[in-house]
């Protein structure tokens with residue numbers, strides 16, 4: 105082993121490299137850590153050597169004698185190359201036995217040679233450094249292996265090989281031999297340890313049998329023995345990729361550290377002749393691979409002529425290229441003749457085929473590294489879960505798993521205002537909790553349910569609550585996460601997801617936005633061809649759902665905003681058996697949802713009144729909107745350093761959610777402001793004096809959101825599901841109020857009513873084509889499909905539709921104009937007040953116009969007709985963010 109430390113630096117690097125190769129090869133066969141150890145130890149030796157070169161051993165300190173190579177080196181080198189004095193001393197120690205010393209050590213096996221204390225110290229130092237970055241288990245193995253080497257020595261053959269390699273490039277056959285020898289050491293060591301374990305185990309067993317006592321706690325004698333941790337544990341010796349890469353890295357660093365800058369240099373034939381050949385410095389020439397010639401120089405002579413040349417380094421060679429061997433021989437012959445060298449003293453020429461291991465590594469290294477990197481990344485990506493995985497784990501499911509004990513805390517009580525949906529889904533809970541109850545009566549277990557509804561209505565929340573109630577794991581994934589650029593990835597992810605779910609039964613899978621993959625296959629193909637990837641994914645889901653056997657308690661819930669586009673195959677019984685529609689909450693529902701979210705808010709308002717008023721103000725709000733409002737109110741209150749969140753904060757929050765931020769920075773000219781004020785006053789007067797219009801809550805001329813210069817807010821008469829012709833006509837007339845007011849009060853009109861016209865036209869068109877409210881066209885429904893190029897009615901019908909729409913709008917316009925002409929003075933009052941105050945509330949309107957001459961809605965009176973709450977700033981109509989009244993809802 106001393107010889108390892110004393111070798112030339114390049115040999116050391118090769119040694120560590122070869123050991124690594126050995127470890128790598130063995131890993132494929134044996135998964136054995138100890139093989140890696142050889143690499144680490146040789147690496148450690150080299151590192152210690154490089155950073156702390158061993159002192160030149162005192163002659164005969166250990167009785168060492170020079171070996172042949174050492175002699176040659178010392179003969180040749182009058183003075184060693186600078187910086188290499190300690191590297192090439194060529195000493196090989198003898199074992200103590202050879203030295204004639206008495207040794208207390210056990211005798212070595214045949215063919216082994218012992219490490220001397222100097223070697224051991226160097227290795228221990230090296231190991232101390234390497235151990236710092238290693239897992240404990242590996243450190244243990246390394247220490248044990250070192251102990252083993254101290255005890256048992258290393259094969260003589262290995263040492264001889266190292267000596268042989270000194271100062272020369274390592275050939276492939278040497279690398280192979282080195283691998284074989286290091287492997288042998290490891291195998292022997294393992295074999296011995298295993299035998300020892302076996303013997304210990306047997307003796308333990310027999311002792312246990314004799315004593316007749318109870319077996320020790322923790323299992324068998326073997327287990328106990330292993331647990332005691334005394335032995336070398338072959339089972340632990342698993343080589344892993346990271347260790348391999350670590351070793352490669354260490355070896356590479358070592359190589360960089362100890363390798364001399366150059367081992368060879370290319371020169372031209374002319375340089376060769378003039379610099380070396382003509383001066384008689386050439387000792388030998390070797391034709392390598394028939395195209396290059398390696399020049400061996402007389403080192404001493406070279407040094408005396410060129411003391412600074414790298415050629416004084418015994419490991420250094422010059423090379424020059426040749427066209428053909430014959431031509432080279434001819435040229436050399438001529439050159440020698442020219443110099444008059446007699447044939448007996450001619451320079452010897454030998455021929456070699458060089459497959460230098462390093463050359464080999466240099467050629468194939470990048471490829472090997474690349475493959476190793478892919479392998480490593482592939483393993484990393486696919487680690488941490490079962491199931492199929494593709495390249496870099498692409499085929500793995502992206503589903504998030506929520507642990508029922510820790511993560512899924514949502515219960516049904518947290519989901520407010522959807523009692524019917526909860527009832528439906530409750531059945532899944534009882535199935536997951538007590539499946540026997542269903543199976544006993546021969547009932548088939550429902551596979552899954554589609555939860556459909558507008559965004560933010562609580563579909564995900566309901567699915568989570570189902571998991572929370574039934575206390576089972578919950579896998580949540582979005583449909584779009586299955587979609588990838590590569591065909592087959594989606595299907596693979598579906599397989600992986602279901603495989604994962606089956607391992608965790610009973611459980612719930614929730615696929616959000618299932619329309620991303622579950623779109624009807626026929627429909628998707630009608631424009632621009634089908635989508636193979638999406639279809640493959642969908643097919644895989646269908647197959648997986650079919651594949652459940654009835655006892656598998658995996659429930660699949662899916663959420664979508666577009667149930668109409670889903671493939672029929674998904675909806676058939678046996679797949680998504682249930683279709684649960686979740687609509688926007690009703691007034692009562694909103695109250696409940698407010699109550700849920702107000703739990704976290706600090707407020708001193710009367711909860712009953714607060715929730716009632718807020719829910720009356722928020723028709724059309726989804727659960728998510730309500731949650732957002734509560735949070736927004738708390739933020740507003742915090743911004744004003746309020747102690748608790750008050751009604752006014754909630755109302756401002758609602759206003760902000762609907763209308764967007766107030767744009768105080770947008771400054772209108774006085775003329776524009778006047779137009780806006782009269783426009784808004786027109787709407788306000790219509791809302792006040794038309795019986796079926798919605799009562800006004802607030803009107804403002806502060807610009808808000810996107811492009812709304814004014815803002816009129818109305819409170820609808822509760823949740824409206826049906827609208828009659830009177831209501832529609834009043835609403836249309838009110839919508840036109842802005843423009844009519846402009847016409848009455850100014851010489852010209854502005855572009856501000858564009859959105860109003862859009863709404864009025866759409867309402868009138870719906871009345872004619874969908875709701876059968878035109879006597880001329882009768883009770884017909886004309887499909888309005890934008891994808892169809894042809895209208896589904898005759899040209900004459902189209903003309904009738906146009907004329908009927910025009911008639912209705914004209915009627916609304918007349919109705920509006922009549923009213924506003926009559927109330928011209930009131931418009932002026934409201935507009936001027938608006939110009940001075942910018943915002944008018946309901947109280948201002950009563951003050952200016954008197955009480956509204958119609959009966960008010962019950963809820964309106966309850967929450968806005970007086971009392972403390974009504975004094976605060978009235979909030980906007982939720983579906984409205986411009987200056988015109990809302991559109992009619994589609995009658996059920």
Ligand SMILES: Nc1ncnc2c1ncn2[C@@H]1O[C@H](COP(=O)(O)OP(=O)(O)OP(=O)(O)O)[C@@H](O)[C@H]1O
Pocket residue numbers: 518519520521522557558559560561562563564565566616617663664665697700726727728729731
């Ligand atoms: N019924 C409800 N009760 C209480 N909170 C609700 C309710 N509905 C919605 N929310 C609130 O809205 C948030 C969003 O809801 P969720 O994500 O379940 O909507 P979704 O219907 O799945 O929306 P999307 O269709 O956009 O996926 C919830 O986290 C919750 O705070």
